[in-house]
Amino acid sequence: MASSPNGFDVAVLGAGVVGINTAYWLARAGKSVCVIDRQPAAGLETSFANGGQISVSHAEPWANPSAPLKVLKWLFDADAPLLFRPRFDIHQWLWIARFLVDCLPHRADRHTTEIVKLATESRTLLREIRARENLSYDQRTAGILHFYRDEREFAAALPVAELMRKYGCNRVVIDRDKVVEIEPAFEDNRDSIVGATYTADDESGDALKYTQALAQVCERMGVEFLYSSQAVALDAGCKGNSVHSVEVRTPAGYQPIRARDIVVSLGSYSPAFLRPYGVSLLIYPAKGYSVTIPIEGSNGAPVTSLTDDQYKLVYSNLGDRLRVAGTAELSGYSLDLNLRRCRAILDNARKLFPRAGNFSKAQFWAGLRPTTPSNLPYLGRTRSLRNLWLNTGHGTLGWTMGAGSGKRIADMVVAGDGAIAA
Numbered sequence: 115m116a117s118s119p120n121g122f123d124v125a126v127l128g129a130g131v132v133g134i135n136t137a138y139w140l141a142r143a144g145k146s147v148c149v150i151d152r153q154p155a156a157g158l159e160t161s162f163a164n165g166g167q168i169s170v171s172h173a174e175p176w177a178n179p180s181a182p183l184k185v186l187k188w189l190f191d192a193d194a195p196l197l198f199r200p201r202f203d204i205h206q207w208l209w210i211a212r213f214l215v216d217c218l219p220h221r222a223d224r225h226t227t228e229i230v231k232l233a234t235e236s237r238t239l240l241r242e243i244r245a246r247e248n249l250s251y252d253q254r255t256a257g258i259l260h261f262y263r264d265e266r267e268f269a270a271a272l273p274v275a276e277l278m279r280k281y282g283c284n285r286v287v288i289d290r291d292k293v294v295e296i297e298p299a300f301e302d303n304r305d306s307i308v309g310a311t312y313t314a315d316d317e318s319g320d321a322l323k324y325t326q327a328l329a330q331v332c333e334r335m336g337v338e339f340l341y342s343s344q345a346v347a348l349d350a351g352c353k354g355n356s357v358h359s360v361e362v363r364t365p366a367g368y369q370p371i372r373a374r375d376i377v378v379s380l381g382s383y384s385p386a387f388l389r390p391y392g393v394s395l396l397i398y399p400a401k402g403y404s405v406t407i408p409i410e411g412s413n414g415a416p417v418t419s420l421t422d423d424q425y426k427l428v429y430s431n432l433g434d435r436l437r438v439a440g441t442a443e444l445s446g447y448s449l450d451l452n453l454r455r456c457r458a459i460l461d462n463a464r465k466l467f468p469r470a471g472n473f474s475k476a477q478f479w480a481g482l483r484p485t486t487p488s489n490l491p492y493l494g495r496t497r498s499l500r501n502l503w504l505n506t507g508h509g510t511l512g513w514t515m516g517a518g519s520g521k522r523i524a525d526m527v528v529a530g531d532g533a534i535a536a
């Protein structure tokens with residue numbers, strides 16, 4: 115590793131979509147940057163096979179006034195879109211307590227406003243990065259369509275769409291004919307659709323391809339990468355209120371990486387890493403599943419990115435694959451596949467789009483969304499260590515908010531000033 119004796123300007127911990135966006139904006143600002151990740155390449159954990167949506171229209175957090183009743187109803191249903199498995203885990207209970215507080219209307223409103231703002235900013239920056247760096251990641255810019263097969267669900271979606279419009283996200287209500295015009299794959303099932311909303315400005319694409327392509331851009335810009343290397347500790351002892359190095363376990367042994375500033379983007383693993391340094395984060399893993407179906411020349415796959423609000427599933431066409439993703443389990447850090455839930459996603463997709471592709475070759479995947487109760491990330495400096503920064507906890511929208519939160523944290527680090535996040 116060729117760093118100067120004084121180390122790097124910034125060490126970014128974590129090479130998921132959030133860490134790589136952070137490194138990119140720091141490098142663009144002229145900083146020398148080192149990215150550290152325990153995996154052999156970028157984007158191999160939660161950013162690996164997500165739903166693919168760049169969805170400002172999905173900004174309403176899970177914690178909203180209608181959530182407590184829904185969650186109570188789902189508590190005893192093994193197939194529920196949001197499954198809560200109580201554990202003897204104080205962190206899980208603290209998270210849930212705050213989640214309930216965040217369901218209060220004024221808090222949910224405030225969080226929705228902030229998420230729409232960050233997500234919109236991020237979508238614009240994503241387009242700018244894509245054009246400037248000539249990135250290609252199976253992106254589609256045909257908008258996102260939320261569809262409903264249940265009158266009550268559709269009725270409940272109307273105020274949400276209105277809320278989105280109030281905050282500047284143009285999520286409009288459309289009828290069945292317009293649904294089929296936008297997404298011809300619904301033709302066979304048009305009678306089951308009771309209504310929909312459409313956000314033309316939203317997008318989709320493969321987050322893994324984007325993350326790895328942007329990591330390559332970063333490399334060309336001089337960013338150094340330490341892969342297969344676990345960040346195990348911060349050396350915060352010598353200088354009181356600052357950190358001066360990260361202790362890293364590399365394949366060649368332990369190595370301190372010196373840096374003037376450190377940004378933590380370790381996703382679901384951020385709280386445990388930071389706890390010893392008095393930084394307490396309310397991030398809990400929300401396990402979700404995805405199913406990737408090879409399209410194999412079929413012409414029945416949807417081409418527009420879709421959201422099925424009732425079953426909490428999203429669909430993104432990634433060129434030669436259809437990705438269907440969703441559901442959430444608050445059940446700790448296990449990445450075990452619950453095949454019943456995976457098959458339920460697959461069956462849903464097959465029922466709706468029977469000619470979408472080769473369902474027998476579908477691939478299942480599970481990932482841990484780094485979820486805060488409000489779904490807003492921690493973005494800013496830490497109270498206890500002046501050069502330790504946070505860009506983590508993006509929950510259901512890390513791909514959507516990644517480019518924007520990367521720019522925001524890079525601006526703060528460059529200015530040496532920013533809001534205290536924790």
Ligand SMILES: Cc1cc2nc3c(=O)[nH]c(=O)nc-3n(C[C@H](O)[C@H](O)[C@H](O)COP(=O)(O)OP(=O)(O)OC[C@H]3O[C@@H](n4cnc5c(N)ncnc54)[C@H](O)[C@@H]3O)c2cc1C
Nearest residue numbers: 128130132152160161165166167345381402511512513514
């Ligand atoms: C099923 C599912 C569907 C989703 N769909 C969407 C969607 O449609 N749109 C959207 O916007 N978002 C979606 N998301 C959310 C999105 O994928 C996440 O918010 C995002 O990937 C989080 O990125 P991250 O960089 O914070 O975390 P990660 O991608 O997990 O990156 C963290 C990195 O830190 C590394 N790491 C952890 N601990 C250490 C350590 N001690 N030392 C070194 N390295 C370490 C890991 O190896 C990892 O690479 C979905 C998530 C899931 C699970």
